[in-house]
Amino acid sequence: MTAVHETPAPPRTGSPLILGTMGWGADRDRARGALRAGLDAGITVLDTADIYGAGVSEETVGALVAELPAAAREALRVQTKTGIVLHEPGPDGRPRVRYDNSPAYVRAGLEASLDRLGLAAVDTLLIHRPDVLTPVADTVRAFLDAREAGLVRRLGVSNMGTARVLEYQRALAGLAADGTGLQCVQMELGLHHRTLVEAVVLANHDDAPATAGAADLGAVCAAEGIELQAWGPLAQGRYTRGSDGSVPRDRAEQAALAAAGGPAAVVAEVALELEVSREAVVLAWLLRLPWGVRPVVGSQDPARLAACAGAEDAAARMDGAQWHRLWTAARGETLP
Ligand SMILES: NC(=O)c1ccc[n+]([C@@H]2O[C@H](COP(=O)([O-])OP(=O)(O)OC[C@H]3O[C@@H](n4cnc5c(N)ncnc54)[C@H](OP(=O)(O)O)[C@@H]3O)[C@@H](O)[C@H]2O)c1
Numbered sequence: 001m002t003a004v005h006e007t008p009a010p011p012r013t014g015s016p017l018i019l020g021t022m023g024w025g026a027d028r029d030r031a032r033g034a035l036r037a038g039l040d041a042g043i044t045v046l047d048t049a050d051i052y053g054a055g056v057s058e059e060t061v062g063a064l065v066a067e068l069p070a071a072a073r074e075a076l077r078v079q080t081k082t083g084i085v086l087h088e089p090g091p092d093g094r095p096r097v098r099y100d101n102s103p104a105y106v107r108a109g110l111e112a113s114l115d116r117l118g119l120a121a122v123d124t125l126l127i128h129r130p131d132v133l134t135p136v137a138d139t140v141r142a143f144l145d146a147r148e149a150g151l152v153r154r155l156g157v158s159n160m161g162t163a164r165v166l167e168y169q170r171a172l173a174g175l176a177a178d179g180t181g182l183q184c185v186q187m188e189l190g191l192h193h194r195t196l197v198e199a200v201v202l203a204n205h206d207d208a209p210a211t212a213g214a215a216d217l218g219a220v221c222a223a224e225g226i227e228l229q230a231w232g233p234l235a236q237g238r239y240t241r242g243s244d245g246s247v248p249r250d251r252a253e254q255a256a257l258a259a260a261g262g263p264a265a266v267v268a269e270v271a272l273e274l275e276v277s278r279e280a281v282v283l284a285w286l287l288r289l290p291w292g293v294r295p296v297v298g299s300q301d302p303a304r305l306a307a308c309a310g311a312e313d314a315a316a317r318m319d320g321a322q323w324h325r326l327w328t329a330a331r332g333e334t335l336p
Pocket residue numbers: 019020021022023047048128158159186187230231232233234235236237238240241242243296297298299300301304
């Protein structure tokens with residue numbers, strides 16, 4: 001395993017935040033508001049998948065991107081995912097989930113995504129979840145064929161452990177003539193889902209989380225120059241409930257927020273100290289990690305997205321004590 005843990009994090013290409021579109025349904029006005037707010041917040045990457053809304057997310061992304069002026073359209077990167085079969089009926093007629101990363105499925109999935117998006121190519125295709133029955137090299141060959149056909153520029157993966165990520169990296173190194181590597185790995189990561197962080201910090205401790213092979217993923221991604229994207233970074237609002245995206249302005253407001261207790265109160269305290277929104281604090285906790293993490297934010301609320309824009313500044317000013325206070329509060333226990 002090639003893990004050079006001292007290597008600095010890879011520079012992020014584009015905005016620190018990515019706009020997730022899993023919730024973009026048929027309500028185009030709501031999605032349009034999210035896209036505008038995302039662009040205003042400096043976001044340059046849209047994340048979708050063939051299974052989101054059974055294709056409706058991709059259709060909405062495609063329609064809204066087509067409405068943009070040419071310059072804004074060209075500055076946007078669209079990434080999509082394939083490899084999960086979600087709506088196939090089982091013997092009892094009810095849909096069963098399975099994973100398929102075979103060349104035929106990946107190529108057909110990508111072509112169907114491009115149709116829905118109305119695009120000639122996507123920037124990045126992510127393999128959504130691992131299909132253990134398909135050798136990684138077969139999936140990589142399918143990506144390279146699609147790239148040759150001009151349908152996609154880069155390859156990413158999602159929800160995969162370190163060994164499989166490195167298998168992709170090695171297969172690309174062996175098969176791609178131009179030395180292209182894996183673009184990104186997308187994993188659930190945030191104050192609510194701290195596995196990748198706690199696996200490092202609590203190594204060999206009784207409270208160490210079960211990581212199923214992803215324990216050193218953050219450092220390995222940084223060392224390999226692979227972008228680590230964090231899905232679910234706002235924890236669906238668990239730590240910012242009731243927020244309108246504004247910065248808590250005074251001690252009275254902070255005291256009211258803190259009265260609830262628990263991790264949300266610590267998020268509010270740190271927001272007051274840094275004079276940023278609570279959303280910015282939650283995302284800054286991720287950006288502060290030395291792995292070049294890019295949160296994939298799933299909000300459609302323009303005020304919340306505007307609040308998220310302060311995350312990079314908050315991360316630059318968040319000190320180690322504040323970071324640890326947030327972590328400890330989310331964990332619900334003091335550190336060993
Ligand atoms: N690779 C994968 O397997 C995978 C899995 C899941 C998701 N994803 C990607 O990651 C993106 C983000 O995932 P996510 O949506 O689960 O994560 P998220 O960004 O943590 O959560 C966004 C959701 O939480 C709500 N929310 C946030 N703050 C709130 C608050 N203070 N009060 C009430 N509601 C609040 C948002 O509602 P509002 O719209 O009202 O703000 C939105 O529904 C998705 O869009 C998708 O692109 C990838």
